[in-house]
Each structure stands twice: as structure tokens, then as C-alpha cells.
Amino acid sequence: MEILQQIWEVTLGTVTDVLPIAAIIFGFQFAVIRKKPANLGQILFGFVWVLVGLSLFLLGLEWCLFPLGRLMAEQLTDPNFIHAGKAVADAANQINWSDYYWVYLFAFLIGFSTTIAEPSLIAVAIKANEVSGGAIGIWGLRLAVALGVAIGISLGCYRIVVGDPIHWYIISGYIVVVIQTSFAPKMIVPLAYDSGGVTTSTVTVPLVAALGLGLSETVPGRNPLIDGFGLIAFASLFPMMSVMAYAQISEYRARAKSADVESAESST
Template identity: 60%
Template structure:
């Protein structure tokens, strides 16, 4: 079958599946508007046009994932874990016959994972939308750029540790438990206004751009490492990518509060709040 014909069939099949997936959402919205609120749907033509845009965009996006992002992540993981790349042409044969996997041999994998986690998060449309809205609601107290960088650093750390977990075979529940213990402790000390936003940050960032590449990276890495199972070891990166942004966002707020407190002190090193507390 010619490539153009195959692509057209994929587009049509995915378009039909997308319509079936999105139609219930539209149906629920219309039913509640008409039967519960008992009002006409405002801007009906614009809503229908927006629905068509969503369907066509999802169709192209899903086909693009299968054609580009998933294969790219798997190819990069395979190339970075190739013994010829890690040990050189001379040491490749010896490495294939060696027992066990040394985590030090995969430093480039961790660096690539951290870089791909950071860059995909910065480009995440959902995070951009939320960060702009947070800046608007907070009156500029929370900067959009600072929030996006804080979330991206968290995802970067989480994906890098996740790839190290795949290489070493460490327990995923252990990482999750330790991470949430840190989150709970931070929650007690972080500014109250930032805690809900920090908790939402993990869910926001694991969206359309980040998830496909990170998932493909995990599956490709687990398929390339001797003794690893793609099903048992390839997944779990998204969980860590959702966990660490909570830590970094609360840390970002705590660091900002610390800087503000130091800036509020007088040149003599005394805090004016201490003077107000004195009789």
C-alpha cells in the first residue's frame, strides 16, 4: 500500500475514533445547558466550529504521535543504551558478555531524560495556560515564567531519576513513598497560597507533549537494558514526573518567601517584625 494511502486511512480511522471519544463530552454539555439550565446554548455556531477544530487537531496530533514522537523516543533510548556508544567499539563485545548493569555507564541517558523532561514541560500548552491564569489571578505575585521553570525542573528531576530506576531496577513504590513524604513535610512549611497550585502542577504538566515522549523513552529504555521488562519497568516515569513538580513548586515558593524576608530586614540585620513584637 502506498504511504499516502496508508496515511489517509490512518487519518480517517483516527478521526472517527476521535469523534466517538469527544462526542459524549459535547452531548453532556448540551444536555445540561438545555435540560438543567433550560437556556439556549450561547454562540452555538462558534461552539460547533470549535468542536470541529478540536476533533481535527486531535486527529492530526494522535497520528503525529504514532509517526514521530513515539518512534523518536524509542530510537533515542536504543541508541543511547547501545554498548558501542557506551563503551566504544573496542569495549562493546566485552560489555555484551559482562554480567549485570552498571548505572554509571548510562550517564548520557540520565542527561537526555532530564533535558527532554525540561524542554517538553516548558512547551506544554496546558502548563502555559495555567501559568498565565495564575499570574492573572494573583495580580502578578506568581510569575508565569518562574512557575513554568519550577515545574519543568521538577519534571526533569523526576524523569532522570525514573530512568535511573529502570537502569538499576530499584523499586518504584520506594521512590513514590519517599517523594510523598517529602511533599507532606513541605506542605507543613510552604506558604499556604502555593500548596494547591503545587499539587495541581504535576497533573497539569503530564499532558499532550510530555507524556508521549517520556512514555516512549521509558519503553525504549526498558527494552534495551538487559533483564528489564517493558511492562514491569518501562512505565512509572509519568508518576515520578507528576510527583517532583509538587516538590519544586513548593520549594520555589519557600525560596521566594525566604528572599522576601531577607529583603524586608534593615541594613543592620534586624527584622522590623521583631520590633513590632516587643513591648
């Protein structure tokens, strides 16, 4: 009965959240545009699937992803695991950032894998490929964004372990972004900025947020409210750098290849 009650509460909350969106869309369609949309039945049927999908997804977050992310953080930061062979009392009094290398590796891999599976990023990559006429590769963009997220989350976990103020990291990161913007191909700059936003979506955020909270709760001297949040900012910032770097490297390689072709033609 408790499970059924949770399903009902989540479904009811999803309906409450989605109804205003539907009211705005259909209100403009019928009151402003004053035209009946084509395939109205299919659209309504799609809304039903949206409600079902969102409800199941939210239940999955609550029952699986949030507990899993926190559990992994607790296990990886357990003094018995980090300081194998040392006394637990000594381990609790010693915090060395290098002892948490498994946390950084897990953060890197989970950031990379969740970003690759991010539906919003896949949609943006497909559209960018279509609009650019194939100049922007789907997998190239996805891998560049995923690498940026992975590096950002790993660095964010390092910040939680050592307890550094987050604002210095974010300020330094945006200084790098501004400098890169001046040199990156103009075509890629808006896409790089959007890529930072699409990473903070349905798959990445739950695990990353749970990881940050779990890590701050288990590292001695950390406050979950102050140190537990902020990983999402790293996940949004670093993809901008990685996408622009990917475009700059691609442009450099294209110029080098063109120069080689020209030199070969001139020599013949």
C-alpha cells in the first residue's frame, strides 16, 4: 500500500506540474492562433505518455538514483576503504586529498557515462549536425561535452575533499571561457554555451547531486549545505571549455591538413 501511495502522489504531482504547460500551449493555439492543431488525438495521446514517463522517471530517481549516488559516496569515503591497513581512529584524523582517488575516478566515469546517455544532449547534437550540414559531428560533440562534464565533476569532488571555496573555481573557469570565446570558431561558441546547459538535465543531475551530498556528509569537517552543492555548476562550466577546445583542435587540424595538401601540390 505504501508503494501504491507513493506512485499516486508522484503521478498526481506530475499532472499538476504538466497541466499549466498544456494550458499555455493549447490556450495560445485556440485563443491566439485560432487554429485546430493537426493530429490533435495523437498530441493528446502523447501528453498521456509524457505524464506516465515523467511519473516513472521521478519514482526511479527517488527509489534508485539518489540512494545509489549517496551510497557510492559513502562507501568510497569509508575510512576502512580509504585507509586500508591503518587504524580507523588515525584515518578519521587525517584527510589527504590523494587518498580519495577512487572518488575522483568514480566521479569522472559517472559524469562521462551519464552525459553520453543524456537525452537533451543527444537532441542538441543531432540538430547541430543537421544545421551545420555535417560539419559538427554528433559523436564528436557528445564526447567533447561528456569529457568536460567528467573533468568538472572530478574537480568538484576534489574541491569538496580539500574544502576550498567554490567561487574561486567558478571565477577562474569563466575567465578561461571568456578567453576561449575570443579565439574559438564563431560557429561553435553559441553551441558550446548551450552544451553547458543541456548537461544539467534528467540523467546527470540526480546522480551528481547525490554524489556531492553523500561526499560532503562523509568527509570529516564538511557541511552538506555549503559543500554538498555546486557540482552541477562544474558540470555546466567545463563542457563550454571542452566543446570550444574540440572546435579549436578540429580547426587547427583542418588548417594543417590544408597546408600539407597545398605544399604537396606546389611541390609537384
